[in-house]
Amino acid sequence: MRRRVVIALMILGACLAPALARAATVAQVLIEGNARVDDEAIRIHVQSRAGSRYDPAAVDSDVRAIYAMGFFENVEVERRPSPEGMVLVFRVRERPLVTDVKIEGNKKVRSEDLEAALKVRPHTILDGEKLRRGVVDAKKLYEEKGYLDATITPRVDPVPDRPHEVTITYVVDEGKIVRIQHIEIEGNQAFTDRKLKRVITTKEEWLLSRFTGAGVLNKETLKTDTERLTAWYYDNGYINVRVDEPQVERKEDGLYVTIKVAESDQYKVGEVKFAGDVRSDLDLRKDLELVSGDTFRTSKLRQDILKLTDKYGDVGYAFVNIEPETDIEPEKKTVDITYRIDQGPQVTIDKILITGNTKTRDKVVRRELKVEEQQQFSGTKLKKSRDALNRLGFFQEVNLTTQRGRSEEKLNLQVDVKEGQTGALTAGAGFSSADNLLFNARISENNLFGRGYRAVLNADFGSIRQNFIASVTDPWLFDVPLSATVDGFRWKLDYQDFTRSGTGGSFRLLYPLTALGYDQLLGRFSLEEVRVGGEYRLEEAEISELISRNTLNSLFDPTRGSTEEISVEYAGLGGQSDYVKIDVRGRFYWPIYKSPQLGTFVYSIGAALGYGHGDRGDSHHELPLFERYFPGGINSIRGFQTRTLGPREPIRNGQGQDIQSDPIGGSRQLIINNEIIFPIVEQLGLKGVLFVDTGNAWLDSEGYDFGNLRYSVGGGLRWQSPLGPIRIELGLPLNKHRHEKSSVVLFSFGAPL
Numbered sequence: 001m002r003r004r005v006v007i008a009l010m011i012l013g014a015c016l017a018p019a020l021a022r023a024a025t026v027a028q029v030l031i032e033g034n035a036r037v038d039d040e041a042i043r044i045h046v047q048s049r050a051g052s053r054y055d056p057a058a059v060d061s062d063v064r065a066i067y068a069m070g071f072f073e074n075v076e077v078e079r080r081p082s083p084e085g086m087v088l089v090f091r092v093r094e095r096p097l098v099t100d101v102k103i104e105g106n107k108k109v110r111s112e113d114l115e116a117a118l119k120v121r122p123h124t125i126l127d128g129e130k131l132r133r134g135v136v137d138a139k140k141l142y143e144e145k146g147y148l149d150a151t152i153t154p155r156v157d158p159v160p161d162r163p164h165e166v167t168i169t170y171v172v173d174e175g176k177i178v179r180i181q182h183i184e185i186e187g188n189q190a191f192t193d194r195k196l197k198r199v200i201t202t203k204e205e206w207l208l209s210r211f212t213g214a215g216v217l218n219k220e221t222l223k224t225d226t227e228r229l230t231a232w233y234y235d236n237g238y239i240n241v242r243v244d245e246p247q248v249e250r251k252e253d254g255l256y257v258t259i260k261v262a263e264s265d266q267y268k269v270g271e272v273k274f275a276g277d278v279r280s281d282l283d284l285r286k287d288l289e290l291v292s293g294d295t296f297r298t299s300k301l302r303q304d305i306l307k308l309t310d311k312y313g314d315v316g317y318a319f320v321n322i323e324p325e326t327d328i329e330p331e332k333k334t335v336d337i338t339y340r341i342d343q344g345p346q347v348t349i350d351k352i353l354i355t356g357n358t359k360t361r362d363k364v365v366r367r368e369l370k371v372e373e374q375q376q377f378s379g380t381k382l383k384k385s386r387d388a389l390n391r392l393g394f395f396q397e398v399n400l401t402t403q404r405g406r407s408e409e410k411l412n413l414q415v416d417v418k419e420g421q422t423g424a425l426t427a428g429a430g431f432s433s434a435d436n437l438l439f440n441a442r443i444s445e446n447n448l449f450g451r452g453y454r455a456v457l458n459a460d461f462g463s464i465r466q467n468f469i470a471s472v473t474d475p476w477l478f479d480v481p482l483s484a485t486v487d488g489f490r491w492k493l494d495y496q497d498f499t500r501s502g503t504g505g506s507f508r509l510l511y512p513l514t515a516l517g518y519d520q521l522l523g524r525f526s527l528e529e530v531r532v533g534g535e536y537r538l539e540e541a542e543i544s545e546l547i548s549r550n551t552l553n554s555l556f557d558p559t560r561g562s563t564e565e566i567s568v569e570y571a572g573l574g575g576q577s578d579y580v581k582i583d584v585r586g587r588f589y590w591p592i593y594k595s596p597q598l599g600t601f602v603y604s605i606g607a608a609l610g611y612g613h614g615d616r617g618d619s620h621h622e623l624p625l626f627e628r629y630f631p632g633g634i635n636s637i638r639g640f641q642t643r644t645l646g647p648r649e650p651i652r653n654g655q656g657q658d659i660q661s662d663p664i665g666g667s668r669q670l671i672i673n674n675e676i677i678f679p680i681v682e683q684l685g686l687k688g689v690l691f692v693d694t695g696n697a698w699l700d701s702e703g704y705d706f707g708n709l710r711y712s713v714g715g716g717l718r719w720q721s722p723l724g725p726i727r728i729e730l731g732l733p734l735n736k737h738r739h740e741k742s743s744v745v746l747f748s749f750g751a752p753l
Contacts, residue, residue, distance in 0.1 A: 026052050027085030033092040037071050054086050071125055095125045096166040105172035109141050146216035149175035179205035179215030181254040187261040199232045200225035222246050237295040240264035269294045270334030277343035282311050296335045313379030319344035347377045349413050350405035356417040360394055364452040393555030394447045396420040422447040466492040483510040508535035542571035559602050562588040577624045579614030599679035610669035621700040628665025629697040634746040637693045639712030639731025641741035646697030661739040666697030685720030711735055
């Protein structure tokens, strides 16, 4: 019996084998449901082919590949029998096409910013996951502005009579702004809450938060604030400080932030030692910020590393490496510092390569460098070279970089500059009772023919006064650092009762003291950049002695350094006048704060002191009219009209009554300018300025009358534009006297002169 069953099964299997083989073969692959996507574009991603054996794993892979195309929201597979075998049908449902995207209800965030965050564009396929991520990113824009309750709801609407097409409308409910009401710092003993709150960027809400943005919670900024506090404590000797992650609590009136601090102990500096390549010819301890007994500060440690690097760099070790090793003594509460020095090879400058100077000649750049080819490398001289090139005012950018030369002991210096605007044109007009209508025009070029020559043409012309000046300066006469200036001038006064005029010229020479072998004064004060010289003026047979110094790091936009000048003029060897005139001028710049976001804040103070003694006026001790001091104007006491301050002479009517007064100038002068210069958009060269000016001029008979000073305050904008520096300033006189003229809006365009 069993044998019969086996035989029957074998016969049945033989009969069914062809049919089973046909059923396991893919006879045809069909695509259904697609409207916009072409069949062949889908088939490219399908591995199953007609004539191949049916493979469930391959079909699953085909479904995933079709999904991955991103055009379909559903993919199904149907198996249909046929006489030739199995028919595979991939039935797809296409994602709709987005034809339009709208945003409604947004006021605090621009539509352009929201669109960039949402990342959904018209004429793209609707992607639900992308839609969700876009909403999350867009809400972050509101959170950054303090709108923590803002909601963004996408509404998908089908387009009538257009299947598979939709429009998306994002409905925004911004809600109310939620600000930080209080920041609580717990555990601090060494520093007050007020002090630590100034360290962090996150701020509490206050009266002007609407304009300053203070009080807005930014989670990334708050996280960075913990690092700022840690760095602050570390820089004050608390090397084991721990600052916990800030806790934010939401209450009815806003947010409350708590920052917990564990200060631990303050550490002092223990021993300061040097190891490695210690040179006996260098006083390594001199000028170091950190000495034994001081509070350990990481900022001063970095400064000391730079100072030591400069000392080695100045004797040719350009690649010196200094690693600070610290040894903490918990019992003594001290940190021992060992500076391990690897001086590397002593190098010389092989070649100096100058690039970017499309106008300025190579020799004009080279003569300002404090280093020469085949000379020993010096880091300090490189910095001074960069400052000297910036002081020229010829270049927008100056970059000095070093490259390895032909050997390990050789270094190439790359001087890359970007030419700036060196010409300037200024013009103005005014009216006064002294001059009636007066026009001024000034043209200057600080880099004539690319040779570094300076040329100036100035004209003042009005109904009463005319003054014309032409000046040419060669800062390197005969290719030596001898500055020579030749001036020619003509002036005329045309009053009702008389006319006076004059024509003349002057010749001025300046030479650096260092070229004469004088490097220091009294062994302490550097005489670098100090120039001495004299001037002879033909019209009045006037002789002047000059001393000048300029250590500014930039002519256009200085942030440190100073410029000073002392001049003594004497006329009396001929001509019509006999007088002595002494002028002392100076301006100093100090960086006072560096903001990570904005840039460098600078304090500047300038002063001009003038003294003159002549043979004119009622006292026969006053200066001639054209040598007197007339304060007022954008480069003097702002807020007052140009050349209108100082002594005045009354104008009377026919009855002898004073109806007006004219400025007649003084023989003595004092002007002091105080400025805070702050960045607005530092990358564009746009800065703001706040100023307080004071000063006046007096007759010799009055002396310096400090009870008769004029004061003004104001502010303005300064822009290093591609066409040259532009100044727009508003000045407000605080104690303007009768008949004195104010000039609230002040404007200047062009390179500094």
